[in-house]
Amino acid sequence: MCCRRTSEENALTDPFTKKLGEDKPPDTSPQMQPGDMLMDRYQIQEIIGSGGMGTVYRARDAHFQAIRLVAIKEMISNIADPLVRKNINAIYERESNILATLRHQAIPRIYDYHTQNDRAYLVMEFINGRDLDDILSETTTFFPEEQVLNWAVELCDVLQYLHEHKPEPIIFRDIKPSNVMINQQNHIVLVDFGIAKVFESGTKNTMVGTQGYSPPDQYRGEATPAVDIYAMGASLHHLLTLRDPRLEAPFSFAERPVKEINPNVSDEMVAVVDKALQYNPEDRFKTALEFKEALLGVAKRTGTLIHSGGISHVAGGTAPVRGVKALWVFECEDEIRGTPLYNSGNVFIGCYDNNLYALDASNGEFKWKYPTDGGIPGRPAVFEGNIYLGSEDQRLHVISARSGSVVWTYFSEGPIRSSPRIAEGHAFIGSDDGSLHAVNVASGRLSWKAEAGAPVRSTPFVTNDYVYVGTEAGELMCIDFRGAIKWRFKAKRAITSSPVVNNEAVYVGSLDSTIYALDPLSGWVLWRFRLGKGTVSSPALSDGMLFVGAADNVIYSIDARSAKENWRFTTEHQVSGSPIVYNDSVYCGSVDGHLYCLEQRTGRLKWAFATEGPITGTPVAHEDHIYIGSTDKKVYALLA
Amino acid sequence: MTRKGSFLKNLFESIFRRTGKGRDVPTRPTPVTARTSDATTAPLSEQQLEEIAQAASRIDPAQLVVGMARNQGRQRENNEDAVFAYAATISSSTATLPLGIFIVADGMGGHENGQMASDLAVRSMGTYLVGKLHSPLFGAAPEPPHDSLQEIMRQGVRKAHDEILRGAPGGGTTMTAVLVMNTQMTVAHVGDTRAYAIYMDGRVQTLTRDHSLVKRLEELGQITPEEAAVHPQKSMLYRALGQGDPADPDVFTAAMPEPGYLLICSDGLWGLVGEDELFNLVVSAPNPQAACQALVEAANNAGGVDNITAILVRLMDRV
Numbered sequence: 001m002c003c004r005r006t007s008e009e010n011a012l013t014d015p016f017t018k019k020l021g022e023d024k025p026p027d028t029s030p031q032m033q034p035g036d037m038l039m040d041r042y043q044i045q046e047i048i049g050s051g052g053m054g055t056v057y058r059a060r061d062a063h064f065q066a067i068r069l070v071a072i073k074e075m076i077s078n079i080a081d082p083l084v085r086k087n088i089n090a091i092y093e094r095e096s097n098i099l100a101t102l103r104h105q106a107i108p109r110i111y112d113y114h115t116q117n118d119r120a121y122l123v124m125e126f127i128n129g130r131d132l133d134d135i136l137s138e139t140t141t142f143f144p145e146e147q148v149l150n151w152a153v154e155l156c157d158v159l160q161y162l163h164e165h166k167p168e169p170i171i172f173r174d175i176k177p178s179n180v181m182i183n184q185q186n187h188i189v190l191v192d193f194g195i196a197k198v199f200e201s202g203t204k205n206t207m208v209g210t211q212g213y214s215p216p217d218q219y220r221g222e223a224t225p226a227v228d229i230y231a232m233g234a235s236l237h238h239l240l241t242l243r244d245p246r247l248e249a250p251f252s253f254a255e256r257p258v259k260e261i262n263p264n265v266s267d268e269m270v271a272v273v274d275k276a277l278q279y280n281p282e283d284r285f286k287t288a289l290e291f292k293e294a295l296l297g298v299a300k301r302t303g304t305l306i307h308s309g310g311i312s313h314v315a316g317g318t319a320p321v322r323g324v325k326a327l328w329v330f331e332c333e334d335e336i337r338g339t340p341l342y343n344s345g346n347v348f349i350g351c352y353d354n355n356l357y358a359l360d361a362s363n364g365e366f367k368w369k370y371p372t373d374g375g376i377p378g379r380p381a382v383f384e385g386n387i388y389l390g391s392e393d394q395r396l397h398v399i400s401a402r403s404g405s406v407v408w409t410y411f412s413e414g415p416i417r418s419s420p421r422i423a424e425g426h427a428f429i430g431s432d433d434g435s436l437h438a439v440n441v442a443s444g445r446l447s448w449k450a451e452a453g454a455p456v457r458s459t460p461f462v463t464n465d466y467v468y469v470g471t472e473a474g475e476l477m478c479i480d481f482r483g484a485i486k487w488r489f490k491a492k493r494a495i496t497s498s499p500v501v502n503n504e505a506v507y508v509g510s511l512d513s514t515i516y517a518l519d520p521l522s523g524w525v526l527w528r529f530r531l532g533k534g535t536v537s538s539p540a541l542s543d544g545m546l547f548v549g550a551a552d553n554v555i556y557s558i559d560a561r562s563a564k565e566n567w568r569f570t571t572e573h574q575v576s577g578s579p580i581v582y583n584d585s586v587y588c589g590s591v592d593g594h595l596y597c598l599e600q601r602t603g604r605l606k607w608a609f610a611t612e613g614p615i616t617g618t619p620v621a622h623e624d625h626i627y628i629g630s631t632d633k634k635v636y637a638l639l640a
Numbered sequence: 641m642t643r644k645g646s647f648l649k650n651l652f653e654s655i656f657r658r659t660g661k662g663r664d665v666p667t668r669p670t671p672v673t674a675r676t677s678d679a680t681t682a683p684l685s686e687q688q689l690e691e692i693a694q695a696a697s698r699i700d701p702a703q704l705v706v707g708m709a710r711n712q713g714r715q716r717e718n719n720e721d722a723v724f725a726y727a728a729t730i731s732s733s734t735a736t737l738p739l740g741i742f743i744v745a746d747g748m749g750g751h752e753n754g755q756m757a758s759d760l761a762v763r764s765m766g767t768y769l770v771g772k773l774h775s776p777l778f779g780a781a782p783e784p785p786h787d788s789l790q791e792i793m794r795q796g797v798r799k800a801h802d803e804i805l806r807g808a809p810g811g812g813t814t815m816t817a818v819l820v821m822n823t824q825m826t827v828a829h830v831g832d833t834r835a836y837a838i839y840m841d842g843r844v845q846t847l848t849r850d851h852s853l854v855k856r857l858e859e860l861g862q863i864t865p866e867e868a869a870v871h872p873q874k875s876m877l878y879r880a881l882g883q884g885d886p887a888d889p890d891v892f893t894a895a896m897p898e899p900g901y902l903l904i905c906s907d908g909l910w911g912l913v914g915e916d917e918l919f920n921l922v923v924s925a926p927n928p929q930a931a932c933q934a935l936v937e938a939a940n941n942a943g944g945v946d947n948i949t950a951i952l953v954r955l956m957d958r959v
Contacts, residue, residue: 563790
């Protein structure tokens, strides 16, 4: 299963075609019988399969009062030398450990493993289903293309997961129908990880893989993603044509064009299978993701529907994992720490060269700039054709979005690092002067201000009659539209993060290393979530999930109702910008200089884009474009 | 917008406020001006107008209307279900707030220990929550507790678990406990009692996830739904209070269904009465109490194979 293997293990000739249950002579060692107990815990119910390597049992885990069925794979090594055996046991244990850490719906869970003299036991999730080889051997008609496509997309999904495994990719190396189970829900489950082969490779002259499905490069001892991609292509060929490649000459798919055998298959599907089956690894799909996207492309072009719940999240994402290129770049004269605003074909962004820039969103062309007398750290807002922005020159500036000419400015008594929020005819904005200001947008005059007792750098959130904002003293204040404070919540350290509020809670992060969910009406804590370090990142909320970065370098996904962590993604440096969610992806910058695009549901990396300086701002998305500023002084436009 | 248009819009809003979600965006002042200016020439401030608009459509204080029923059913010789309900409200110059604590537990283990386990569970959890929350909310110097509501719920479940181990060894129980505060509900759940959110538009949402073995086997694809329906261990739980290691409850916070109902019930009800019927019985009854009686009756008519318990809660905020 693993990519690490010595050359002697790989320099092999005799194709391994046997699987458990096939016709090797039975091992002389006695098998366990139904009713036997293993490790005082597993009661054997039935032998599911047996072969030269040992036996697979179905057993009941007696540790649980409830019935839990497990599959136990018993492997017997007939190696006499105790040192070699010890070595093999060590490899086996190491690989069991890796397997046990895998979490994917298409990979059986590993519960336990155990070695004892010449035997090793692997206890895993029992999959109730049949393998594709069985299904193939019984079918008399071709499978519908849609069905094969569904299985294939799920297979790509799990291969992508394995190939992107950290610290080292996992190459399955033996993709074939008999290793793919179809469970009761018609989802695929990848079984028979190469663990058995660790044992087998102790005897010389065997090869990992299966003749007919394995590519030429595998015979040269290579274990790369291209090996699995070829074997998957071979399996698809088998499924679409019902011609068993094990009975044919190696690498002879070109002599059996899919269309000649099964004319129902679409040209698009044939093209994808052919590409996966290229003789040279360089000519195949580079990654399982690319393969999957090609398959999804087939589904799109042929109108084949994909009904599989488990893979709906893979749609979209057209960008390759690497090699994301900027559509345009615009360079300012100093660092950009703020966040862009998209409005009517323009991108507006503030810069530490004190200017607000208006750029053409389609090509990055400069339209105008508006000078303030201080750095612009926040995000501009737009309201009725005017742009609102705070500056460290203590002012809230309001300028015409079209011309860049000033409409009015409002002076606070300290630098402004908060961003304005427009609601109910007012601009709400915090200032380092220790107040939240409510400024009438028609007159540019103050309606009221709420004393916070400390700088307000958080951006207010306005909803349901109330304004919510954090303070550097660590308070979250809830203020009504008359400026009266309804409640205050006190965290242990500053709340620079901007709250997000829905009808269930106020969500906000603090430098005290906690994400809080507060009751919007009383400020009572509903739950706390501990981060590795403090945060100034503002949470993004989508589909009941919160996304937030922290100074521990991590981007977190947290269930908004139960505070359970869904996933985490670790960057190379602090995450002080805020994530956004767009088209099932999470976009977030890091001080490591990258903008990351992650799958919303799983946190898997789709791509990362490198800028030349730390990113502290937040990206903005519009019509499949992402705009982001970096402290390398540049604004980038990327394809989402 | 023409003057006539805004008047109609205002009229529409004043009649149909009930269709809005709980806390509406403040009424826009313009339409109100249209109506008021027809009657008087005295100009009112925007703030005054807003208050007038809201006063007409708001019940003060927001309150919880509760009904409940507990019934032995037709086939059991004892009732192992237990129920606890507590609702309190304050409405004063400093606060307006409803608090509700609602718990259903379904004991198991046969004989007396099942009954004792569910009894201990609701007593222990109920007392703990009232003790933790009553004074911080209603006392002379109200102050939020240090722990989060979800932590308080977890602690309550741990305490209940310990008390059952001590007081009813061998017994076990499910428990679904819901703490309603303002417009939020925080749920702690172990086993296969259930909490539902029932919305007036016909949605019936199961908030809890059954910790039932058969359900899990079905999820894992080890058995089919057909096999699950007739499985001999249908009522076996893989998580229960009073059994095994400290139970790990599911805890989450969600908005109270509004307009709508919160229903907490034992499997004696949901196992026999389908969601459509639940909805119809709940919304057609004149009040939550009558609805609970109708639910029990429906379960008994369907065989009454188990004890039947239900609590139905409606948050009356604005009508």
